[in-house]
Amino acid sequence: MGVWIMAGVTFREAARKRVLWMALAAGLAFLALFGTGLHFQMKDFASRDISLAIRVGARNAMLVAGLYAVDLLTVVMTVLTSVDTLSGEIASGTIHAVATKPIHRWQLLLGKWLGFIAMLAAYIVLMVGGTAAVAYFISGAEVHHLVRGMLLIWMESALLLSVTLLCGTSLSTLTNGVVVLGFHGLAFIGGWIEQAGALTHTPRAVTVGIVASLIMPSETLWRRAVSEMQSPLLSAIAMSPFSNASVPSLAMVVYAAVYLLAALGLAMYRFGRRDL
């Protein structure tokens, strides 16, 4: 019961954060820009004699770039909305009134996690769904596996959230934000090295990328998501910078799930033992 009470209050608290509304505003501005750009591109294509293959490739590239921007916004928002939920409430003393109630600390943390995850789910559905809808109605571009893509981006978000909460059990707000975004940056660079390595057939570069993904498997989930959302044909002909020359395997997704659960479990354990 305590878990759901905490989830509810955390959802409402997160939904009131300015950063969420700023991210939503940025997202809507992005959708408007994306839709306008796509509209003019399609209009331009129609007035000129452009081959179908190039048209399809270009609109797919636009769609993927749009989804990529949404993913980036989601990553930043995940970290920024949750980064001070533990350290901030410990510093302000807000946590004392809750942690002295008949509720286990792990329930408190799990409740917070669930509250954030619900808020992030709503954000992802709105933004990924919005991008897909804009792309479809303006250019006719279809997202191949929309739900799978959303779930993978949600999982990426959940993973970052778990790591943020884990670091929040011992680090200050600012340090926590720097560490988590730093690790995500490492995963991001690793992903690009892996891609480039695969395109140029450089096995050692691929290995470096895989190691980076093992250290922080957040970016790998995005790369899997983008491969699920693109049609296999378009992905294979490498028309976009996200054309997954090296698609993360299902084993990597399972690894990320285990990583996520381990981070969450460890966060609950550490929060249960720390002094407040």
Place this chain on the structure above:
Amino acid sequence: MRKTFGQKLAVRSLTLEVPRGEVFGFLGPNGAGKSTSVKMLLGLVSPTGGEATALGAPAGEVNVRRRMGFLPEHFRFYDWLSAEELLRLHGRLYGMSRSRLSERVPILLDLVGLTPHRDKRLRDFSKGMLQRIGLAQALLNDPELIFLDEPTSGLDPVGRRLVRDIIKDQRRRGTTVFLNSHLLGEVEITCDRVAFIKHGEVLETRELHGALDGATTVSLRVGNLSTQAASGLAQWTSSSHVEGDRVTLGVASTAVVPEIVRYLVGQRIDVYEVTPQRLSLEELFLQIVGEDGGL
């Protein structure tokens, strides 16, 4: 109990017993380890050594917290909640049913004088109002044991009076109250017993509302006090000061006062006045803890 944070010693060795139904004052200078001790008793901080029990269970145990209340020193909560929403949320965390909450919440809002502000958001509350709503959430579950950490902090005289009345009411109900306060005047009025703590150790505990017992000062007005008779007083006194016909004696207990009078009369000294003087809590505090406040 003992607590260290890395190299820093917060509580050296705290040994304490508070019987049920007592209003207990926990006094000490800044940095004496009072807050850390309370946090250990509430399970917010785990002791480095030793153990404590509260209401018959290990301190901080989840189920026993159902029967406890706590007002933190600076009560804060999500400021978008209204006073009533805050109480309902905390009540649900205590596991209270909706019907019980519908009964308790108006009573508590009324008790702390916030009924007219029940729908106001906490962000619009003054510091004193926050303290009042914090007090209400600590009383929601009719606790058997309540910890109040500086409950009058931020309160005006009306608010302080309210806290005193609430503590008195809790005493009548048989609730054990553990009061952490700097305001010695408040403690003197409300507490049955106090402990003085310094450097994480209890220096002394003292009953406050019993008969005039314990160490005190006795002031006498006497005539013709001889040097020999004055030196004979040393057997009952730890200190003595003679100025004209006024003699001030430090005694271990007021129980020795009749013996002193009998002795003086036996020595044919004229006794005009004998006044046992209770030290104010502030004087006692300075005497026990020291003027340096433990710095």
